[in-house]
Amino acid sequence: MSSAEPVADGVTRADRLTPEEITDVLALAAAAGDTDGADPLDEHVLLRLRDPDAPAVHLTARAEDGTLTGYAHLDTTDPAGGIGVELVVHPAYRRRGTGRALARGVLAAAGGPLRAWAHGDHPSAAALAVDLGFARARVLWQLRRSLAAPVDEPRLPEGVALRAFRPGVDDADWLALNARAFASHPEQGRWTADDLRVRLAEPWFDPAGFLLAVDESTGQLLGFHWTKVHERPGSARMGEVYVLGVDPSAHRGGLGRALTAAGLAYLRDRRGLDRVMLYVDESNAPAVALYERTGFLRWSAHVNYQLG
Incomplete structure (x- = not known):
């Protein structure tokens, strides 16, 4: 990563990911999508991952052996209108505080209003949103x-x-x-x-x-x-x-x-x-x-x- 710095317990921030780190993120997202039945990162984020010039903040959480356990993407294109957030935790590392640590990292890294997507409307995401003071603002149906x-x-x-x-x-x-x-x-x-x-x-x-x-x-x-x-x-x-x-x-x-x-x-x-x-x-x-x-x-x- 470039300009990596810690922002919360076990969570690191960077403005850019290396090709190897992008591969790790895509593998994590695929594992979560297969488990949850809904892809955790939308197309917009996946396209931005492959664009080195796209302005974004990347938050990563890793286990002691280096395994990527969680990832959050902050789209900083329009900070006044709201920073777009997507967050995913590897299914094998859930219920260990990783999602909450990433969320704290998001709050620490953001400098404006936030817009966070919860793909699949999982109860755990809703509970975390309520705990952190987020309001349910919009629903997108998949038909x-x-x-x-x-x-x-x-x-x-x-x-x-x-x-x-x-x-x-x-x-x-x-x-x-x-x-x-x-x-x-x-x-x-x-x-x-x-x-x-x-x-x-x-x-x-x-x-x-x-x-x-x-x-x-x-x-x-x-x-x-x-x-x-x-x-x-x-x-x-x-x-x-x-x-x-x-x-x-x-x-x-x-x-x-x-x-x-x-x-x-x-x-x-x-x-x-x-x-x-x-x-x-x-x-x-x-x-x-x-x-x-x-x-x-x-x-x-x-x-x-x-x-x-």
């Missing part, structure tokens, strides 16, 4: 459905066509559409060209599965369904409704439902998948209703806690 069940035929509004995303050509127009579609969303609506670039470079990216709805007469982007396929050794492949958005000017015309159906058909027919998941804010009642009408059911919850 799932079988692709063996019937999928509606996409019924696009008149004058609207579907085509695949063109990297390097559609980037700016898509970012503008994404910002309009998610203007009130705390994360998605703030995507930058760099946020898009790193995802287009990911091994899972497939432009054929990034569907754009366009006005046939003008070529204007009206909506999109970006799909993703999760492939991890030892686990069944699963599709994801990665991001689905519709321009506010095209609401109430059935485009969201048509895009959902088109993406599900792509994952089933072109990628050969039999199940799919997505994430949606509990408070986004129209989106929840759309997905439930499309056959999705609630699978798990991810809770955001805030302090300050």
Whole structure:
């Protein structure tokens, strides 16, 4: 680690991790995800782990033999809006005070309000949050459905066509559409060209599965369904409704439902998948209703806690 320093009992702080330490963190996260049924670090954190220039604070806890027993990631990109926190303890080292020590380290390292995600909404995370004075502020549902069940035929509004995303050509127009579609969303609506670039470079990216709805007469982007396929050794492949958005000017015309159906058909027919998941804010009642009408059911919850 660079500039490593102790911040709490058995917890060390650094601004950057070595490649070996990143490997340890990913192994710890995989072990916790397999045990808990929910990955403890979201995609945003995993991408930042691989970016040496991403501003972040890394807290690590290790056993006497050097085994990584716990990790906390502090995203310091927007300290005024709230430092993003994700924390994970290895399943074999739980109930030994590691999580509490990491949490104390987070409080010592942070210089502003905190936003901490508890993936899977585990009771131990809720208890720790209450003890430390965090308030439950936001819930993100993971929904799932079988692709063996019937999928509606996409019924696009008149004058609207579907085509695949063109990297390097559609980037700016898509970012503008994404910002309009998610203007009130705390994360998605703030995507930058760099946020898009790193995802287009990911091994899972497939432009054929990034569907754009366009006005046939003008070529204007009206909506999109970006799909993703999760492939991890030892686990069944699963599709994801990665991001689905519709321009506010095209609401109430059935485009969201048509895009959902088109993406599900792509994952089933072109990628050969039999199940799919997505994430949606509990408070986004129209989106929840759309997905439930499309056959999705609630699978798990991810809770955001805030302090300050």
